[in-house]
Amino acid sequence: MREVVFLIQTADRKGLLAEISGFFYSSGFNILQCRQYSDVRTERYFMRIALELRPEVTRRRLEEEFAGFASKLGLEYSVFYQESKPNVAIMASKTSHCLYDLLMHADEGDLNCNIPLVISNHPDLEYVADRFNIPYFCCPMEKGKKAEQEAKVIDLLKSHRIDLVVMARYMQILSDDFIAHFPLRIINIHHAFLPAFQGGNPYERAWERGVKMIGATAHYATAELDEGPIIEQDVERISHMNLPEDLKRIGKDIERRVLTRAVRAHLEHRVIVSGRRTIVFS
Amino acid sequence: MREVVFLIQTADRKGLLAEISGFFYSSGFNILQCRQYSDVRTERYFMRIALELRPEVTRRRLEEEFAGFASKLGLEYSVFYQESKPNVAIMASKTSHCLYDLLMHADEGDLNCNIPLVISNHPDLEYVADRFNIPYFCCPMEKGKKAEQEAKVIDLLKSHRIDLVVMARYMQILSDDFIAHFPLRIINIHHAFLPAFQGGNPYERAWERGVKMIGATAHYATAELDEGPIIEQDVERISHMNLPEDLKRIGKDIERRVLTRAVRAHLEHRVIVSGRRTIVFS
Amino acid sequence: MREVVFLIQTADRKGLLAEISGFFYSSGFNILQCRQYSDVRTERYFMRIALELRPEVTRRRLEEEFAGFASKLGLEYSVFYQESKPNVAIMASKTSHCLYDLLMHADEGDLNCNIPLVISNHPDLEYVADRFNIPYFCCPMEKGKKAEQEAKVIDLLKSHRIDLVVMARYMQILSDDFIAHFPLRIINIHHAFLPAFQGGNPYERAWERGVKMIGATAHYATAELDEGPIIEQDVERISHMNLPEDLKRIGKDIERRVLTRAVRAHLEHRVIVSGRRTIVFS
Amino acid sequence: MREVVFLIQTADRKGLLAEISGFFYSSGFNILQCRQYSDVRTERYFMRIALELRPEVTRRRLEEEFAGFASKLGLEYSVFYQESKPNVAIMASKTSHCLYDLLMHADEGDLNCNIPLVISNHPDLEYVADRFNIPYFCCPMEKGKKAEQEAKVIDLLKSHRIDLVVMARYMQILSDDFIAHFPLRIINIHHAFLPAFQGGNPYERAWERGVKMIGATAHYATAELDEGPIIEQDVERISHMNLPEDLKRIGKDIERRVLTRAVRAHLEHRVIVSGRRTIVFS
The missing domain is CATH 3.30.70.260 (ACT domain)
Structure with a gap:
């Protein structure tokens, strides 16, 4: 059918x-x-x-x-x-957990898409892409050359006819210009329950604040950092016994499932954006 | 409107x-x-x-x-x-937690119904009904006189033009005949995550089995005990430290919120029954 | 024993x-x-x-x-x-849900305390306290007379030998002086998942931000507003269909269970404060 | 240290x-x-x-x-x-999700163990083990030759000095004799919230029963099927819209996280078994 x-x-x-x-x-x-x-x-x-x-x-x-x-x-x-599978590019930096989870779900047939390439600003994760036989492009970020690096990435994305860019813990802030090339076509994972702990080091700050749950947020990237329309969030209960390094480890499992769910919702065409809000049909 | x-x-x-x-x-x-x-x-x-x-x-x-x-x-x-508020009867036995939760939510305007009476087989909870100024009818269950007791209860329900009967931990098994008077108009709370631990003493059995979560189930009462269409379920995480009496206390909070949610879904006309399954529109 | x-x-x-x-x-x-x-x-x-x-x-x-x-x-x-039951004062303003939940749990024997009085800045909730036969003191907040009002409240708390003050949606900011009288002896409920949505109108702001979960936070009141050590938090999943008024209703159920759990942890002497963090032994 | x-x-x-x-x-x-x-x-x-x-x-x-x-x-x-890493063998059949999750977590350094081999009764998952450079042993189950197959598997486990056997959706019932070789050293994942839906086809039966949540259970394998001491359980909310095939897909994510958590608890020496119950120190 x-x-x-x-x-x-x-x-x-x-x-x-x-x-x-x-x-x-x-x-x-x-x-x-x-x-x-x-x-x-x-x-x-x-x-x-x-x-x-x-x-x-x-x-x-x-x-x-x-x-x-x-x-x-x-x-x-x-x-x-339905018969046209979207092309998805995954961008990552040095931590593999979200990348693995997306590739694994795609491999199991639980994400309706092609993943023609992985892009990173570091060489570290090439072996992960290799394991899934997916081309890995390393576009390092040299000081003062952000525009050049982004131009190279945009070229890669355009030439692979990418429909959706997934930032799977890509630790660079995208320029407004980059984002404008893919309006509501970039999904980012933030490692906190937004709007709590916007910005850097959320697990460290969560520990200091003594919160009893930590979370993660998948959202469309927009010109304002960590302010794009939220697609999916989840949390997990923690305790005083968990050090910042534990929060990081616990958080990895929240991040990967939140990001994968958000990507699935997008790929199943269940998300409509309205201003800063999303309608996500279940 | x-x-x-x-x-x-x-x-x-x-x-x-x-x-x-x-x-x-x-x-x-x-x-x-x-x-x-x-x-x-x-x-x-x-x-x-x-x-x-x-x-x-x-x-x-x-x-x-x-x-x-x-x-x-x-x-x-x-x-x-919407303008016709349904009439709801609450039936309870000796534990007040579900009864309190329903009366409290109704009092706060969060359940769209009238509650013209509370019926019990024991006198214990009269003071709770009193606090909310709701008539309390005690219909004790004498040995060998179940049919008479049920007839009295049915009379009360009919004469108060009851649209929905909520069994808020009413510890008597209703006869098929009773249920036939109110088809899909009786909501029961079972103190376990059905179909686990059907029947009696679920918390004791949950402790013995060493489960790591306990739950509760709200369902329409049908002729088969604990087999009616499920409206709502929820669980909570427990640990080895929790004794059966702790499970009972933790379970009370699960039971009350599951029952109240199920009653609200019914009163908002969001539930359709199809065989053993329910469609619950959110 | x-x-x-x-x-x-x-x-x-x-x-x-x-x-x-x-x-x-x-x-x-x-x-x-x-x-x-x-x-x-x-x-x-x-x-x-x-x-x-x-x-x-x-x-x-x-x-x-x-x-x-x-x-x-x-x-x-x-x-x-254990044999000395702490004396707890509940302070509330106009919404009854947290007050009801505390009184109900105390009534069911699930909070090990005496509740000798309820204090409010409004007369609205007297009927709730009445239902549980607890004296209700209305100390209205007149413009420019905060110090006088607080002095009256402190007098009431001291004369009733109060060990713990529970702010069950008491909608006044306590002065530093007031808080200094009850160091780490005041538990407040904030109707958001702190540190998200500090300050006023959290449900409205949660709706505008389009979050996919809402929460509540129980914490000790300290001189800095919404910054005290967190005792307990919880969240519930929401959807785009929920309007701010729905969030408010859903939030009421989160608030009451978070506050009651925090009060129970405190009364069971399971909480130790260390700087901005709490150790909560389960 | x-x-x-x-x-x-x-x-x-x-x-x-x-x-x-x-x-x-x-x-x-x-x-x-x-x-x-x-x-x-x-x-x-x-x-x-x-x-x-x-x-x-x-x-x-x-x-x-x-x-x-x-x-x-x-x-x-x-x-x-701590300095002696346990040797873990993973056994699987045809579905890759639990296998992937364990290998991925081990690869990320989040499981303190060596995984010297994967054993299966089918050839299907060899490519997964290959991707992680782990030897894959296919021991097919021929009709009437269960004892021989198990003997071969036990040989493999003994010769690799295996400390823990993880049944990552291995779809064969182990004989009592097999289990006796590894007492409380075999962890199994059951794709339901035990004791609900013991035995086969739990997702189909969950759909028919119309439950509102589905779950998974990790437990030590004992002589009685699905009756061993439970280490970890989790659930997820579902709705009437989810068909049995959806439950299967949703269940995969519950199964993998429950199994990985249970394996981590065991490897961190946080589990003590007492009769049918486990003490799991958090």
Whole structure:
């Protein structure tokens, strides 16, 4: 079965569900799943609708027909075909845990994507990429040459037709310019329960503050550091016995599962961004 | 704003969403929320649709119109008006924790219901009901007189026009006949994570088995003990240090929050039963 | 059985466990439980030791003997007798959920304390205290008369020989002077997962930030607002569908269980404070 | 620093803590950590004590001295040296998730062990072991030749001097004879929250029963299937939307983290078994 997913948002108003579902029904599509949400605060309407794409309907015809309908109703939307696997690039620095977890899940068939390359500013993790037979590109960050390094990375991403960039503990702050090349197409993992402990050394600071739980946050990277729309968060209970190095180890397991869940949600086209908030259909 | 909720289920087939949402839209209703689910295993379709009831539409007209439409499509459904608070009876025995939690939440406005009476087979908890100014009926269970006792309780429930019976640690097994009077209208709390530890003394048995988490389960009461459709479950981590009496104390807090959540889900018309399973719209 | 608990802390050094346990053993005490912790970062040693107090040993003799021993070893300590129930004052403002939860748990025998009074700056919650037959003192906060109001409250607390003050959503900032009267004897509940969302309106801000979990934090009140040593925290998963008013309702259940757990830990003499951190023996 | 850990259990009686800690102190050992627990139900006493091993003390001398002391006091005990890494064998069948997680954590330095081999009854997972440069032994299970296959596996385990066998979704029931070779040295992962759903197909049965959470259980393998002492359990919330295949996917992540945590607890010498229960020091 060929499946197509529309992610739609628009100003909320009466009748949207009936009109949109009616459009697809009368065009002969079978609606497999439809999830919607009206945000009464911002008066926005959000929909994820999954359809069965019959062989006799071309993508082109579907998109042309829907484009006309959508423009009449003022819908913003994206369309995704299950049969087209997105290309994902993983960026990492020196710690392997998130990288491993993503590669392992992809290997087990639990992430619907291709991973054509891993990019790092250090050589340390090449052996991990090697183990999964994935090309590893080391783009070191030389002092005062951030723009050059980023240009090289952007080139790699563009030439591999990357749909999603996953920062799996890539320890460099991306420039606004870099981010602008991949709007809402970069997912970052922050090793704290945002907005607690923004910035550096969160585990050390968590220990000092004496918190009783630590967490991690996966979010889209935006121009403001650690301020992008949050996709997924999780926490784990700790105790006074846990030193900062324990928090780091415990945190690794939280980080990897939060990042992998966020990437899966994105790849399954279940995330719509609205301002600083995300709608994540479960 | 007057709100009306339809809970619908039927055999799954193409076009249901468009047809049902189209019906309400063309009848001039504003759809506030619509959640649906197609179970591909059982090929059943489930919908919860919340509408704004305009002043000029009587309940009667709405129900007559929908009845015709539903019969044409073969829909099973129930309809609920937000403005009609359901009547809830709480049944308890000797432990107060679930009773307190329900009364407290109702008192704080977090359960949309009236609680016209508390029924018990013991006099012990009268003071709790008193504190919340709720009539307390003690119907003791005399040996060999279960049928008489149940008849008295059923009378009380019927005469108070009870919509939902909550067994808040009522330590008597209800007869099939009793249950048949309130089909899927009795919620019970079991003090274990079902299907683990069905039957009696779950905390003692949990200690003996050395489990690392204990839980509680809220379910509709059916003819088979501890086998009714589950509405809500939760667990808490325990350790070897916790004796059975600790498990009992920890369990009390799990039981009360699981039961209160289940009752809220039912009162908000978010639960549809399908065989042994429940669809709980969040 | 009469139980006595010592909470001890001192600079860490070799042999403390053997020396302290040896002291009690050779003095003929049965050690019921002993939990200890060496913080290698701060080089502090912490111990909670519970002993059986035989009838022939007076409190006075025990304390005199231990005082000599402790001064030789440089131990800071407190001693608590299970048979002496601490006196707890609850302070609240207008929302009843934490107050109810504490009174309910005390009523069920799950908090080892007396609650001789409830104090509020508003008259709203008198009916709650009344239901549990606890005197309610309303000390309204008039503009510019904070010092007078606090003096009145301090008088009430002192005259009732209060051992612990629980701020169960008391919506006034206590002055440094007030706090100095009850050092590490005031537990506050903050309605967010500190250090996220310090200060006011945390649920509104959590909604705006689009977090995927919300939490609550119980901590000792100190001169710096929301910065005192944390005793307990917990979180719950939320979704984009939850409006700020939902967060408030969900948060109420987190707040009450976090506060009650923290109060229980304190009353069971399981908490030792060390700088900004707490050691909470489970 | 060289660390040595004693795991001790004995019948509970007065003075054990003072005597044991006194023994080590007077022998000149620095106690790094001491955790103990008295089970008042079974009247057993359990202790984990970690000491610093000074260069001038040989293992032999320590063990001889302690043996005499222990025999006088009637202590059962084991002794472990941090510097001796245990040898762990992983057994798996066709699904890679637990195997990957263990290898990944070992690779990251988060499991203190050597993994000299992976054993399977199928050839499917050889590539996974290969990626981590670990020898893979395929011992197929031919009909009617279980004893021969097990003999071969036992040979492999003995010749590699294996201290711990981890059944990472090895889908064969071990014979009592096999288990007797490695008493409390085999950890198994069951893909359900035991004692719920013992036996086969737990995810299918969980779906049918309509539970709202699924879990996994790591336990020592004993002669009775799924009845061995539990080391670790965890659960995750699911919903009506999750089909059995979703439960399987969600379950994989629970299984791997539960198994890895249990293996870590065992390797850190934090687990003592007492009948059907485990004491797991955190």
